[in-house]
Amino acid sequence: MRYFPDNIVAVATAPQNGAIGIVRISGVEAKNLLTHVFVSQSGLAVSLVPGRLHFGRLVGVDGVVLDHCLAVYMPGPHTFTGEDVVELHCHGNLLLLKKVVAAVLSLPSKAGIRGAEPGEFTKRAYLNGKVDLTQAEAVHELITASSDAALNSSLANLDGALKQLIDHMRDQLVTVLADVEASFEFSEEDIQTYNPAQTLVLVEACAQKLKTLEAAYRTSKLYDHGVSVVLVGRPNVGKSSLLNAILVEDRAIVTEVPGTTRDVVEGAKIIDGVRFIFRDTAGLRPAQDPIEKTGIDKTNEWIQKSDVVIVVLDHFNQEPDGEPDIMLPQKTTVIRVLNKADVLEYKQKKLEQLSDSEREELQRLGGYDLVVSAKSGYQIPHIETLLKKWLDHHCDKTNCLHINERQVRSISQALAKLDLCQPLLQEGGLREELLAACLRDVIGCLNDIVGIVTSEDVLANIFGRFCIGK
Template identity: 35%
Template sequence: MFDDTIAAIATAPGEAGISIIRMSGSKSLEIVDKIFVPKKNKSIKNYPQRRLVYGHIIDKNKDKIIDEVLAVYMKAPFTYTREDVVEINCHGGIVPVRNILDLILKNGARMAEPGEFTKRAFLNGRIDLAQAEAVMDIISAKTDKGFDVALNQLEGSLSKKVSEIRDIIVELLAHLQVSIDYTEEDIQEITYPELLSKSEIVRDKIKKLLDTSETGKIIREGLNTVIVGKPNVGKSSLLNALLRESRAIVTDIPGTTRDVIEEYVSIRGIPLKIVDTAGIRETEDVVEKMGVERSKEFFNKADLVIFMLDASKELTKEDREIMEHVKNKKAIILINKTDLPQKINENEIKEILHDKKIIKVSIAKEVGLNELEEEIVKMVYGGQVKSREMSLVTNIRHKNALEKALKSIEESIEAIKQELFFDLIAVDLNDCYEYLGEITGDTVAENIIDNIFKNFCLGK
């Protein structure tokens, strides 16, 4: 438990129906009692905890009512932070919220740092570090599926799997320590085959978690998707169709899109950060030329490329140049305008992009969009089960820790195969245990903890 009491606004700034100011710490009840006057009693202390109490926030020095509010006191340890917590529900808006917070700070609280409420929940043992990070993922989730994955982690799904792996390592380390310390005693030592078998189980479990990291990153951050093609092939029409709104200007004039347009769209629960680029072609127009250069930059950074071609026209030099770049990218090929007489040579496309999925569409007639969405889902999940049925590694910090743990267990396995001394094997096993502990926060450095919570919003 901490000695000081913190306070912050827990709701987003701006005009709203209500805003919430939150306090946490041993002086929370004492502070709210100084500034809050219930309608029917002299003190909030006369009410049971966890009951919303109607009354007024009053600046007693000025004998002035600040706002009409509902206040609730929650006693430790059954709170978000495992400390005494008070929440004040006031009218939304900058003025009442600011005045109430100023009054709280004048009466003994201090301003909370970003993420400090959740940090206290972690340090007080209510949640582990992976669960704390899931709180921020819930707040920033862009789709229902992203929310589901984050909620799973908040409920401890990833932490449980990591703990199961660490339990196996602890068992191995215990057997090794007994074998090292009591070599002269009549105690049955663990054998190298036993060590190898259980170490391989550890390795396989870590690999299984790592295999979800690419999908998890996409669910958490979105799939960087770029629509490319020469001018007037239907890129902006595709963006509008995916968004279900007219976001990009669509005309028959080549070069209408002269810069990139970025939007978020959810494809069956998968968040796509989708970019409609300027048509890639040789041009003398200075503004369009700058747009083409930006298109190339986004193309190089993309996780997924949607390359569009015009079925009603023969392949051009520009088409072929783009195809050469697309060859080395994760890409889907869309042949658009299939409602018009077809002139494009599909065989040539297949020769150059033989390993890419080709989908025929007509954006104007709304044909083929379902197949495109199905292919995106297939590429992201690779046939895996739905996100609610598995623990996805969505955090780059978790992925890095798992990679280090995997390296350590593989070194341990190699030492076991060579039948090296038990104490040498134990070093690598212990390293693996420590790296896994970084995920849940059991073995993580204090500066890393501070950096994680700095990314949180105030009041959380």
């Protein structure tokens, strides 16, 4: 345990009015500070039982009652920060909570009391060895998760799943490194202190695990930022109508006038536990009007930035103006949707009335993925089905760990170093110094992930993103 000389205080709940607001104090004098502001209903000092919620009144230094509240005192080291912690469960008025914090800050304190910095409670938990860096980051990721999938993977990290995996890998590599380094001692004699074939198997197994974590990063990114889906096409094909049909709400303006949508209109929907962000855009056509031109520029930007592009068409076989000329990035998935199935005809039938085989024939001939009607709702759920398939293909749901950008940088560096180890082990013979150096680098990268030695800059960057009070 590290000793922090001062005490910190902050509102721990969201900065808005609510039923309950919590003020948290952590530090060596937490209990003492509490006894100065908290009295029983009758005005007497409360004898605090650790871990028990006590009902009483909060009083400022001038003796004025600030609130009726519940207070709990939790002695360290079995607390979140590892220090003595006090929580005041007040009425959730932000103005009131600020007064409570001000009252605590004005108390006499030998060690000093100050407002906590963003993420400082979690930083103390990390520095006191209560959590490793992956668990500390998981706290922030859990708070900001916007889908079930993001919640579950952050929770797995909070439980220590990533830490355990990295620790296990590192322990194995440390043992091998010790054996390889021992060979330096016996360089003159012909003694092999490690088994190159077995070491190679271990190195390959570690590389495989790290590759799985790299894949988990791509999945985590989708969980964190959502999947971006952009609706594009010529004006009037029904992009805005489709957006509204997918979201089941009147989100974008729909009119029969071509060029209605100028700006990007977006809305989100959770599909299979993941957040999809749908964006309706200005129709693509040669435009003179500067406002429409700017809108079309934005359409093209979103085509470049999105994971999935839904190209909407409203005439089969031949578009009157030719199909829109869309510059698609290489890896982007394109879904071609033929809209207005309620009015378009094929084989003298409305598209909605086609048999399955006729519809498949039409889709194949026109290269459409789907025939829909935004107006009647025909086949709209199938857009979700296609997006679920996309998700199955791009998300590794078997891997439930959350990997962030900082972690994946170290994972990739470790992988690059492991790649160097492999030929050294295969070729054999007198390359132990090089092998040991590579293994040391890999271990260093793994240490970075869990935060065994981490610079103050990196910590400031991680915890600076937290909210105050966490």
